[in-house]
Amino acid sequence: MGWLFDPAHWSGSTGIPVRLVEHFGYTLLTLVIGALIAVPLGAFVGHTGKGGFVIVGLSNALRALPTTAVLILVVLWAGLGDFPVYVALVLLAIPPIMAGTYAGVRAVDPVTVDAARGVGMRESGVLLQVEIPNALPLIFGGFRGAALQVVATATIAAYTGAGGLGRFVFDGLALQDFGQMLAGAVLVALLAVLVDLGFAGLQRLTVSPGLRPVGTGGKR
Amino acid sequence: MPGYAERVKVFGIYIQGGPIGVVVATGGIRRVIEFRAVTKRFEDGTIAVDELDLTVEAGTITVFVGPSGCGKTTSLRMVNRMIDPTSGTILVDGKDVLTVDPPTLRRGIGYVIQQAGLFPHRTVLDNVATVPLLSGWDKRKARTRAAELLEIVGLDPAFGKRYPAQLSGGQQQRVGVARALAADPPVLLMDEPFSAVDPVVREDLQNELLRLQAELDKTIVFVTHDIDEALKLGERVAVFQTGGHLAQYAKPAELLSAPANDFVASFVGRDRGYRTLTFLHADVPVHPVTTARLGERVTITDWTLVVDEQNRPKGWLSGVDGEVEVAEKDLISGGSLYDGTTLRGALDAALSSPSALGVVVDDAGAVTGVVQAADVIQALAKARAAGEVPK
Amino acid sequence: MTWIFENWERFWEVTEVHLRLSVVPVVIGFVLSIPLGWWASRSQTARAILFPFANILFTIPSIALIVITPVLIGVKILDEINVIVPLVVYTVALMVRAVADALAAVPGNVVAAANAMGFRPLRRFLTVDFPLALPVTIAGLRVATVSNISMVSVGALVGLGGYGQLFTEGYQTDNTDKVLAGLIGTVVLAVLADGLLLLIGRLLTPWARVGR
Structure with a gap:
């Protein structure tokens, strides 16, 4: 663990803070792009109930896609840089987010949805005011799963020369520097835990207390 | 077999849940719901409702009753366009419902369903305020109105801050009724609202509905499969027969004393002579x-x-x-x-x-x-x- | 696609390695996760220990686990064990929860009826609880298998076999066709394995399909 606590490794353009920020940047932007694609798709299919098999099939097919191969292919086609990293990671992030959103919207009690229409909500209102808020726990589940995978897999970006904490793993491997490799792995795991905690906090703030497991307040 | 003490307690709740002195204006509108040759055929070919002709009188509780698959719920849901008829016309206050855009129509018609269908992510107060907010009321006015409604249905306004999961089934159903009444709609549709609660609470809610109706004078269509509930609540009862036929539409006492056919006779049950006593006061x-x-x-x-x-x-x-x-x-x-x-x-x-x-x-x-x-x-x-x- | 046909023998060889490296960990991991999942389904303490631990294991990047494993268990970096051990770890981390959830979802009245008829615990687990938990368990197994098949490729980054070798070689020699061949192989293998498990699941749980 000596490598990790050496002050020399905590400064400069290739130091731990810079790599950490790079890694977090990959994760955040990947999740944002993934959400923009996967949430509307999952929500729409969940709401209409049509094309569920497409969502499930697409999710499974994307899950089977090896991220390494996607990364290398896009590098060979489009050249080095951050773009191939984002393509590979976004494809990784889409299945859990899409599946979580779809499952969340589908799982809303049909009686509740019936009531929403019955009191005169329009379809957009049914989706945005009732289905999405009630689906939030499962949507967050999808996001947290995606975040874990993206943080862990963003390590591979370094294989094609991009930044992030993966640099320590691959540089360590090249130099047979076990301390550096271990430091990289520990930092990735630490970042994953922090990102997950961040999502847990966000979830507490945005999910209605009415949806928490019963018994956390008031009488039953 | 409960002793007297428990029975009196049940009575006690009913009395506590009684009028609190809040009077709700009904706006003096009297509505009639007319079904004219209404048929509903589903995509799989089954006929849910077959040529239904029926007029629901303004200011009454009209009960649709029948076994499952008889079309009673489908008929009810066609009034607020949760389902559209295959043919025929439904008029509410002389106006063809098919000419009104569904969300607008539904905001003017109260709707209460089995298990209440409350929004689990919203507080009780916000649940009740839903329709006023959809209709563009400002938030404070809608909430004040919602708190008033809770009292009307016999709930402590302190319940307003709770979430539906923190209420009992009976309390949830009261909130469901309050939500339906919030925008003071002249028409109320109730789809098996009390069938998911236990018998003691159900009786309590039935009495409460009768009390509310005496005060509010709404046009209520109430669907149930329970003939006793139908006879207790309905001023007029429509008995539906499997296949979507209306078998008889009459006052409860008449259903018991003069069933139109064997189906109605067997549906109202064997001890109808004894049940007739329900409608006699001497x-x-x-x-x-x-x-x-x-x-x-x-x-x-x-x-x-x-x-x-x-x-x-x-x-x-x-x-x-x-x-x-x-x-x-x-x-x-x-x-x-x-x-x-x-x-x-x-x-x-x-x-x-x-x-x-x-x-x-x-x-x-x-x-x-x-x-x-x-x-x-x-x-x-x-x-x-x-x-x-x-x- | 032409690469596959022109290099059929090589392609078949990496397919074999890939299959071995992904299936062996799934089998070992699944067997290990049954008792652990059973424990977690019965004990609050077990859940409090196993679930957070499984979550943390998930956060360790596969490439890191692959390079650390030889140092931890003292084998050479080019040993297949270095891919098998991490994948067993991931499989267990995923399957413990799946097995625990599946067992917890067995209807209580069925368990009560089995107890009332005089089943002893082990027999009840083998003939009642576990079969009823199969649909959810197999769903978890499908996810574990597909993600393992996709993850084996990472081993190639440190020089191990499987389709991943086609990725790294293709990258070094600028051969898109070779990378594509590995990608297609991975996806086809994943889809086949997934379909096979689906079929096995259906054959093992005929009651789950009736009465729908």
């Missing part, structure tokens, strides 16, 4: 009864009714000769109580009492005397002679 002589209090030393000669401090019945004492101290353990629990409303209640009180004496209570639950089965039969004979019983 004076039954009330006899005095010997009462005693717990802890008193009394000489028991005949059946003695033991009462509490407020004169409410606790149970019967009998079989011991001579002087005894009245103790809780010696009480024999009693039958149902007669509150002076229908002959059925009087007869049941007498038949279910261990002493064959039906206990009569007033609105506060205090004992006023007893009735005997023979007297009820006699009152029935008198009513029949006077032509008050439909043949």
Whole structure:
């Protein structure tokens, strides 16, 4: 663990803070792009109930896609840089987010949805005011799963020369520097835990207390 | 078999849940719902409703009743366009519902469903305020109105801050009714609203609905599969038959005394003669009864009714000769109580009492005397002679 | 696609390695996770220990686990064990929860009825609880298998076999066709394995399909 606590490794353009920020940047932007694609798709299919098999099939097919191969292919086609990293990671992030959103919207009690229409909500209102808020726990589940995978897999970006904490793993491997490799792995795991905690906090703030497991307040 | 104490408690809740003095304006609009040759055929070819012609009168509770698959719920859901008919016309207040955009139509019609369908992610208060907010009221006005509504349906406004999961089934259903009433719609559609709650709470909610209706004077269409509920709540009852046919549309007493066909006769049940008593009101002589209090030393000669401090019945004492101290353990629990409303209640009180004496209570639950089965039969004979019983 | 046909023998060879490296960990991991999942389904303490631990294992990047494993268990960096051990770890981390959830979802009245008829615990687990938990368990197994098949490729980054070798070689020699061949192989293998498990699941749980 000596490598990790050496002050020399905590400064400069290739130091731990810079790599950490790079890694977090990959994760955040990947999740944002993934959400923009996967949430509307999952929500729409969940709401209409049509094309569920497409969502499930697409999710499974994307899950089977090896991220390494996607990364290398896009590098060979489009050249080095951050773009191939984002393509590979976004494809990784889409299945859990899409599946979580779809499952969340589908799982809303049909009686509740019936009531929403019955009191005169329009379809957009049914989706945005009732289905999405009630689906939030499962949507967050999808996001947290995606975040874990993206943080862990963003390590591979370094294989094609991009930044992030993966640099320590691959540089360590090249130099047979076990301390550096271990430091990289520990930092990735630490970042994953922090990102997950961040999502847990966000979830507490945005999910209605009415949806928490019963018994956390008031009488039953 | 609950003793008197529990029964009185049930009554107590009902009385506590009674009017609190908030009067709701109905706007004086009287609405009629007309079904004209309405047919609904689903995509798989099944006919849910077959050429339905029926007029729901303004200001009444009309009950659609029938076995599952008879089209009663489909008929109800066509009124607020949750389902559109295949052919035919539905008019609400003379206006064809198909000409109104569904969300707008639904905001003007209250809708209560089984298991209430409350929004689990919103507080009780916000659930009730839903329709006013959709209709563009400002938030404060909508919430004030919602708090008012909670009182009207007999819930403490403190419940407003809770979430639906923190309420019992009966309380959720009250909130469901409050939500439907929030924008003061003249028409209320209720789809098996009380079938998911236990029998005691159901009776409580039924009484509450009758009380509300006496106050609010809405046009209510109520769907149920429970014929007893239909007979209790409906001023008019439409019996639906499997295949979407309307078998009979009549007043409850008429359904019992003159069922239109075998289906209706078997659906209303075997003991319809006994049930007819529900719709008869006649004076039954009330006899005095010997009462005693717990802890008193009394000489028991005949059946003695033991009462509490407020004169409410606790149970019967009998079989011991001579002087005894009245103790809780010696009480024999009693039958149902007669509150002076229908002959059925009087007869049941007498038949279910261990002493064959039906206990009569007033609105506060205090004992006023007893009735005997023979007297009820006699009152029935008198009513029949006077032509008050439909043949 | 032409690469596959022109280099059929090589392609078949990496397919074999890939299959071995992904299936062996799934089998070992699944067997290990049954008792652990059973424990977690019965004990609050077990859940409090196993679930957070499984979550943390998930956060360790596969490439890191692959390079650390040889140092931890003292084998050479080019040993297949170095891919098998991490994948067993991931499989267990995923399957413990799946098995625990599946067992927890067995209807209580069925368990009560089995107890009332005099089943002893082990027999009840083998003939009642576990079969009823199969649909959810197999769903978890499908996810574990597919993600393992996709993850084996990472081993190639440190020089191990499987389709991943086609990725790294293709990258070094600028051969898109070779990378594509490995990608297609991975996806086809994943889809086949997934379909096979689906089929096995259907054959094992005929009751789950009736009455729908």
